[in-house]
Amino acid sequence: MxxxxxxxxxxxxxxxxxxxxxxxxxxxxxxxxxxxxxxxxxxxxxxxxxxxxxxxxxxxxxxxxxxxxxxxxxxxxxxxxxxxxxxxxxxxxxxxxxxxxxxxxxxxxxxxxxxxxxxxxxxxxxxxxxxxxxxxxxxCLKTAEEIKNIKQAIYIAEKSMAAAIKNIAEDFSSENKISELDIANQYRINLLNMGSSENVAFETIVLKAERSAMPHGIPMSNNIINDGKNNILLCDFGAKYSHYNSDETVTLFYGTPDIKFTDIYDIVYSAQQLAISAIKPGLRFCDLDKIARDYIDKKGYGKYFTHSLGHGVGLDIHEYPFISFRNEDIIEEGMVFTVEPGVYIEGFGGVRIEDMCLVTKNGAEILTTITKDGIKNII
Structure with a gap:
């Protein structure tokens, strides 16, 4: 046959x-x-x-x-x-x-x-x-070939961002000042050198300090990262390979993090892990969103989690399914979507932790590979 x-x-x-x-x-x-x-x-x-x-x-x-x-x-x-x-x-x-x-x-x-x-x-x-x-x-139900392309996009994105971030650590105290926009631009160059189909899957987000409280802020040339001060750095980045996208967010810290940042980071990470561990075929998307949202709310930061929990990724960077309280559809094996809770406090800063997950018959496989189980210091 x-x-x-x-x-x-x-x-x-x-x-x-x-x-x-x-x-x-x-x-x-x-x-x-x-x-x-x-x-x-x-x-x-x-x-x-x-x-x-x-x-x-x-x-x-x-x-x-x-x-x-x-x-x-x-x-x-x-x-x-x-x-x-x-x-x-x-x-x-x-x-x-x-x-x-x-x-x-x-x-x-x-x-x-x-x-x-x-x-x-x-x-x-x-x-x-x-x-x-x-x-x-x-x-939304991805084939083996589609998953392969998504994984390659993730690989390219992670290697490219790691190389861009490395520049900050190497030049942290030098006279060569590095801005948010410098990191975003270097990331674009790295993507092309690594074989990305395009220079970015979406506009790269690199935000320092209190600007990290903007979920979709724009990197600026006058915001210097290596200014010798302790602070937050939020990076949301993606690549495109053979028409398929990746999407990932890391929240880093340069210098010594304070207690408030450490607490918020741990809360966001725990909320994300609770949600990822609950992923399985048959669960409603609204219930998955509720798991992370309820945890953050219980810890006192519910009003600062201002967006849905995640979205599908594939040929489009934002595509079905959308993981929100409005979506009563059920999760199916073969779906690929992000899980990205966040807490954003104006005047302080924000923490978002984002990974891409593939739904399997028994749960979820995390496709992104950068570990996020603790605060990563640039220096």
Missing amino acids: RVKTVHEEKTKGICNLINSRKAEGILIKHSSNVFYIAGYSGEECYLFVSKNGIVNLYVDGRYYERAAIETENKNINVKCFKELYKDVALNLQTEFKLKSGDIILFESAYFTYEEYFGFNSELKWLSFIPARDILLKLR
Whole structure:
């Protein structure tokens, strides 16, 4: 018996979604979803998947050769358009024999009004039905190849950040002053030297002292790290390898940490470990979030934990599943997501500890490898 390819399995899953909504097919625009299905990494394209598993990729003629090469051996039909809405609509109508009232799903989260209006005007006898984020739950179950790519992205990111941080320790007391932005820029250079597909998976966060209380602050050139003072350094960083992302946060200390920082660090770490140890198929995401949140609240810092516990990581740096009190979906084997509790106190600083986890049949495998079971001093 012939074993189905990964591409065929993905297409089958999409067809099941299409048929469950009694549609003829789905128009896809989001670049990550196009790559997931067809293996094409370009922009300026549309993908149509029919209810029977026929996959057409519509590209501007300038990108035809690239699209043909990237989708080779995947049973993808690459087609050129000159007049976008007219040409795509004509092909859909003639190839799939669409009738009045037939349903076409489209990715409403990613289509502009102009695009919706353009296709709807050319195919006005059809019913265009929004299908917001229809592929996210399919994408959240990672294949072995996807996990391999994520692990390589993690390896590149960790090595690159370790090398960047090392510069602070070596030059801590020198006249060569190193800023938050210097570390972020050096990290980007290290990523490219290590083989990252792009210079960053997202904008690197490097924040010192009280600025670490901003969960998504921007590194600045005038914030000097090696100023000889004891303080916090929060680094949130990622890499991209073969289109797949990593995401990790470490909170470091340069000099001798005070008791308040030590206590907060231990609380955040314990909350994270409680949550990770509870991960298993069948548990609701809202319950996982509650485990970490309740622990931090019990220790008196609940109001300073201001974001959800984590998020999925894959082709997008933030993707389904989202680990929050609102998500009552259940955890499934094969999911990859972050666990990243944090405490952020204005005027003092913040602590966030973030690891990526793979759900196994028995629990969770921590994919990130930097140990976080104690405060790491730069010097």
